[in-house]
Amino acid sequence: MLRIALATAVAAFTLDEDMDPLRAACAQAGVTAQRVAWNDPTVSWQRFDAVLLRSTWDYTDQLPAFLQWCERVSAQTQLINPLDVVRWNTDKRYLGELARAGVPVIETHYLSLADAPDDFPGFAEFVLKPTVGAGSRGARRFVADEREQAVAHASALQTQGHEVMVQPYLAQVDSAGETALLYFAGAFSHAIRKGPLLPRGSAATRALFAPEQISARQPSDAELAVAERVLDALPFARPLYARVDLLPSPDGPRLLELELTEPSLFFDTAAGAAPRFVAALCDAISTDILHRTATTG
Ligand SMILES: Nc1ncnc2c1ncn2[C@@H]1O[C@H](COP(=O)(O)OP(=O)(O)O)[C@@H](O)[C@H]1O
Ligand SMILES: [Mg+2]
Incomplete structure (x- = not known):
């Protein structure tokens, strides 16, 4: 046994x-x-x-x-x-590697601990979060006018020893939500919709994870195709479990994160x-x- x-x-x-x-x-x-x-x-x-x-x-x-x-x-x-x-997988710098391999990843800028906390481009609306993170902890959404607060948040994360990543806010998530595709032993199992997690103007969650709205979802063909591309681009064989988290964008689904460590499997x-x-x-x-x-x- x-x-x-x-x-x-x-x-x-x-x-x-x-x-x-x-x-x-x-x-x-x-x-x-x-x-x-x-x-x-x-x-x-x-x-x-x-x-x-x-x-x-x-x-x-x-x-x-x-x-x-x-x-x-x-x-x-x-x-x-x-x-x-x-x-x-535990450091989201892997997104850069997948982007270089041709996977459609959300545009991401990284700040190492030594980088100035304001060393990122301007966006109308953007997300700032730690490169090592889970449960939305440390993730915050800002508009261009709030750049000063954003820089302070980046600096605070760096002080806590966290490298930082900055992405444009993909606003379609507010209505369409996020799609997570679950793969077991390399084969698609099921998918869910996760509601948006970063209300405009809110602080980062203090809980182990921000409360999530989850429901079953049929992924689109485009989402399935992107998930397959992600799994084909890995520098190792498809592992036993994988969760591919995608956000909708005007240019099609974009990889938000790839969870190969401790994903909820729903x-x-x-x-x-x-x-x-x-x-x-x-x-x-x-x-x-x-x-x-x-x-x-
Ligand atoms: N670029 C983005 N555009 C829109 N929403 C985002 C973006 N980045 C993060 N979010 C929101 O924040 C949540 C947490 O971010 P995520 O990158 O998944 O980190 P974690 O590892 O903490 O789950 C996402 O589920 C999503 O709702
Ligand atoms: Mg996530």
Whole structure:
């Protein structure tokens, strides 16, 4: 019987809505699944056949510690998604790499810690957010007249040790929402609509994640095509789970972010999604165990 750890964060224990459907699907498949906080020092990770990253949402303020933990887990058992994927995906500079590979990404300007906090072009309306972020934390929307506040926000993020990214605000999200496409084992599973999250003039959220309006959505052909292009442009094979978040623009769908680390998978919005995920998960773990057995003798 497979034994897996579902890695979460203490603060996310009651917030991760995927946990119940996931645990139910694991039980159904005969998999022993245990929910554990990633930074719980009492956990012995080698007891598990695999550690599945789920809702480790508090890593954004302690990325080096989180990556060290991922490294440690990888040395002891199978980490899903794997270490190289997580390393690449936890800093949104990957958007620049995907843009260079020809993926339609939202225009993005980066400010490193050493850059002046006002070193970004003017936009009628724009978003400023940390390059290492989740749950909309640190993300704020500004109009051109508020540039002074925006620069102060950039500077505050830099002081907290966060590199910064600036994007034009894609206003179609206000009516059409965001589309997130879920892929399991490289194949499309389901999609959702997420309502807009940055009301004009509001402060950044102080919660673990800003409250989200989620509903099932049929993606357009254009959205499916962009998601495929994103997954084809990865510098590694398609991982077990991927969530492609797109915003509408006058020029078609644009990549907002690609979640390969700790995405909500919105199991409850699509019949059969959790069992489908667990089947793919069991395949990945069994393949890895066979491979390890073969290579270690
Ligand atoms: N360029 C943008 N245009 C419009 N809305 C945006 C933009 N960037 C971020 N947002 C809004 O802020 C939310 C959080 O930003 P996102 O880049 O997804 O960061 P996080 O990793 O925190 O989820 C998005 O879901 C979207 O509603
Ligand atoms: Mg997001």
